[in-house]
Amino acid sequence: MCGITGWIAYDRDLTAERNVLDAMTATQVCRGPDAGGVHLEPHAALGHRRLAVIDIEGGVQPMTVDHDGRPLAVLSYSGEVYNHRELRAELEAAGHRFRTRSDTEVVLRAYLEWGERLAERLNGMFALAVWDSRREELLLVRDRMGVKPLYYHPTPDGVVFGSEMKAVLAHPWVRAVVDLDGLRELLAHTRTPGLTPYRDVLEVRPGHVVRVRRGGVSVRRYWALEAREHADSLEATIATVRALLDDIVHRQLESDVPLCSLLSGGLDSSAVTALAARTLAAAGAGPVRSFAVDFAGRPQDFHADPVRQSQDGPFARLLADHVGADHSVIELDAAELADPALRSATVRARDLPNGVGDMDVSLLLLFRDVRRHSTVALSGESADELFGGYRWFHDPEAVATDDFPWAASVAAIAGTGSAPRERLLDADLLRKLDLEGYRRARYREALAEVPHLDGADPLERRMREISYLNLTRFVCILLDRKDRMSMANGLEVRVPFCDHRLVQYVFNTPWAMKSFDGREKSLLRAAVRDVLPAEVADRAKSPYPVSMDPRYPAQLRTELARLAAGRKSPALDLLDRRRLADALAPDTDPQSVRLAVDLALDLDAWLTEYPVTLEL
Template sequence: MCGITGWISYDNDLTTQRPTLETMTATMACRGPDAAGIWLDTHAAFGHRRLAVIDIDGGTQPMTVDHDGRTLVVTTYSGEVYNYRELRAELTGLGHTFRTHSDTEVVLHAYLEWGEACAERLNGMYAFALWDPRTEELLLIRDRMGIKPLYYHPTPDGVLFGSEPKAILAHPAVRPTVDTEGLAELITFTKTPGHAVYQGMHEVRPGHIVRVGRAGSTVTRYWALEARDHTDGLDTTVAHIRELLDDIVARQLIADVPLCTLLSGGLDSSVITALSAKALAEAGSGPVRSFAVDFTGYTENFTPDALRGTPDGPYAHALAEHVGSDHRDIVLDTADLMDPGHRAAVLAARDLPNGFGDGDTSLYLLFQAVREQSTVALSGESADEVFGGYRWFHDPASVQADTFPWIAAGLSGRFAGGNATREALLDRGLLGKLDLPGYEQRRYREALAEVPYHEGDTGHQRRMREISYLHLTRFVQILLDRKDRASMAVGLEVRVPFCDHRLVDYVFNTPWAMKTFDGREKSLLRAATRDVLPALVADRVKSPYPSTQDPRYNEALRTELRALCADRDAPVRPLLDPEATAQATADGARDDIRPGAELVLGMNAWLRTTGTTLAL
């Protein structure tokens, strides 16, 4: 796993631009703490920061394939291809020779053999650039589910690209500017595929390829969800899901560095941990190492809320004991969550203040602690999107609402429930200009227009096909981006087995009635893995990632908000509603200011530290 960046310019000689490339590459140091590399040619310049995971000695980048003294292709590559060994064997049979044992070199030779169609053969998480000196063309390729990020910024004579916006913003020709559409995208609980918030910048869409040449750029799609008939019966479906999961987990346990799992005690992370423990034991290694996040006094003082009925601790410990994992709790307190240095690090990692507040900070600190003992972690992310685990999948009002179901369920406010919204403290005139409900509705209509249907999709089945598609192409992107930024900020590679496209595609085409055959959420996943789980965990009701319940956290937010309102030079002040902020900061104010306060405080720090211009 790594950080990549680059610059294509058909009107300039980039061999003279090493200092600029070094500056751009340096912004990716957190993603690749182990090594740095620069490759320069007349019209192409690549930068790379490496986190060494596979073939530690041989995987140096940028990497080229040369023949008779000339370069055939070069890449700056981020990610993991889990089927690289099979591809390597196939390519060797076709006459290719390899000088390393890395998956990066396999990708290069796959391109030489199959062209851009090589993307269709890759199983993994990846985002990479390929430069072909023979045609002077660039390919930007991103994995099917968008696990790894990749941004680009067209220029008059080429393009800039990077794993994160900060790499592009480090180029002297780019200034961070956000217009009304970008601000609406930032504030609403949406993540529009291809949208990068910053003016002039785009994100390569999952499953897409951007080709850049002298004549301009083109975008093609090499993978998308398709609707097909599901002919397997229940028993066959459950067995096939288990077969897929066993294969996926085994593949994703391959690493030349210490590896672990992230264990919350929920069904998803427990399945990954249990199957990892099983696979390691069968391979004669182990035990699996697992980590969980917790808060001081959280379990003892836990209060059920709208989304969480139980604390994670007892369930994580039950699973760890059941599979014999080497388990460790990472316990945080309010001081950790409010620490200015930690929050600044999270903002720098995310590039934008549109996160999950204390949930982002705790995730960053969890990953920081995990990185002290492991370089790679497996996570249960996306199982809810694949198998239908969120409560709003099963709430008729949310399902029938004419908007994104998670927005109908109240997630545009706060994860922990409550009546507040992220925009609660913003100026009414600004909100009128942004028209957030209208923006959400336009994005919702765009998403619905993409949904593939099967001829048998009618009534509730048709609507649940739509709900599944919205989650697999929109909602999961919010969570994958969050996890990638928080993990790579500390040089930790997090793998997400439930995002394997074979599993996603198979379950997407399973009828909703079968996905809920026992009247519960994630029926198929539970049935496929119950044999490796203790009953306590297997039967646990869905509980999202934890959020602190310490009342001191809300008071700390209120104190910071008061200080911001008193600072006449605070860059976010012109965007605030004076009456709303006065009410939020008043003595005895209600404790539902969290989403609004976290957004405003984050925006203020973002504007101040990045120099972003709001073109409103």
């Protein structure tokens, strides 16, 4: 996994702009701590930071293919292509000769053979930039599910791009401007593909190709979810899901560096860990290494609620023992979770405030410790969106709502009581933002995209819509979080449930099959039950854990009091003084405003760290 960046300019000589490219590339060191490189031509400057995973010696980037001493094409690439061996054989049969074992060279030669149609050939998670020196054209390509990030900023004579927004913002021509729509996008509990909160900083949409020519920028979609008739029986469907998972996990275990699994004890991560353990054992390469996160004092602090009915730790240990994993628990302390320096680190990793507090900080710390032992980790991310794991798939009121079905559940997932995340924002600002109106407008746009089959009954049609919304508007929020917190530590996280073959197949499986046993994730449970202990297979869905230590919200209130007492905090202009006073009142339960306080502190860290211009 790596960080890429670059600048295309048709009206200037970029060989004289090495200092700008170096500054942009330097922002990606966390993503690629092992090596760095740049490539300069008159109209193209490409930078790369490398996290070496496959072919440590040979996969150096930017990578070029030359002819008669002149470059034909140059690649700066982040990600993993899991079918690179098959593609290499096909390319060799077509006459290509390889000098490395890396998937990077496969991607580059795939471009020479198939042009922008290489995107359809790749199975994996990737964000890549190919500069065609012959045509003086740039191609930006992002994987189908958007696992790997890629952003760009069109300029009058070209484009600036990077794996993270910070790389784009490091260019002297790009201003970090956030207007009302940008703030809406930041706060509305949804993600609009292609947009970012920063004005004119765009996202390469998942499953899309952006081509930059001297005449301008064009965009092409190369993959999207399609509505197809599902003819398989339930038994055949379960068998197909299992066969796909076996193949996917097998492919994603390839690595020349230490690899592990992230294990929560839930169905998703347990399935990935168990299948990985079985594959490694068959190859004589086990045991699988697994890591879990927990909180100091968890046994006495934990209390079951409708969202989290059980602690993760015992189930993770049960699964680890069942498959013979080399299992470690990383225990975090509430005092560390509230550390302002760590909050600032999560904001820098995201380039934005998020307001989920310890959920981000704990993930950052988990990945920091995992990275001491492994460079690659497998994760169960995205199974809930794919197989229908969230409460809103099964709550009739959420299913029927004329809004994104998760909108009313965000606070419950975070375990924060009743106060919404924006509770402390200025009342006049909230009226101008009209977050509910903005979110519903985006909801209607998303609904218009959903592919349907003729003759589907109303329930099947609605559940297809909810599945589509989760796979295109919700999963990206979690994938972004996982990518930024992991890559801030130079850790590559792979997500088997995002394999597009599995996603397309399950998307078209009827809802009656996805919930055939009357529970969430029926298909997945049936497909992997044989490799799991019954207690793990039958465990109810439990979201990512939060600290229940009462010291955490109390420390948040201490930090909020410091913010409110100061006069230099840039976030104060966005906050409501009366609501701040209410949140700090002795009779206010700190837990009830936890999420709102987290957002206020995130905003303060963001506006302190970044040269943001607010145009509200």
